[in-house]
Amino acid sequence: MQGNKVKCPYCEYENIVTGALSDLNSDNTTDWECENCEGEFELQAEFEPSWSASKIVYAECKNCGDVSRDFKRRGQVFPYPEMYKVDVLCEPCWRNGVLEEMEDERGRLI
Ligand SMILES: [Zn+2]
Ligand SMILES: [Zn+2]
Secondary structure (H helix, E strand, O other): HHHHHOOOOOOOOEEHHHHHHHOOOOOOOOOOEOOOOEEEEEEOOOOOOOOOOOOOEEOOOOOOOOOOOOOOEEEOEEOOOOOOOOOEEEHHHHHHHHHHHHHHHHHHHO
């Protein structure tokens, strides 16, 4: 791994700096002494972005039949519109339901 070696800015000797990770300051830098010329230089750690992966899950809306990745399941989202008797909704149906129930509530209050 190339990331563990750093060229000394004075003599270009390649220092292995694996151990520097544990000495990092809060700004991801630390001072390092060259093994060859004993010159001190500042070391900056550059971290690769890390990625995680998750499965893409499609579901069919039980109200309109649309298949989408963006769906709401009863018990996993709140609020879940009570007006639907189904357990899986696409985003637009869910939104409509939530809006409609909000309207209802407002109507009752007035
Ligand atoms: Zn050096
Ligand atoms: Zn739908």
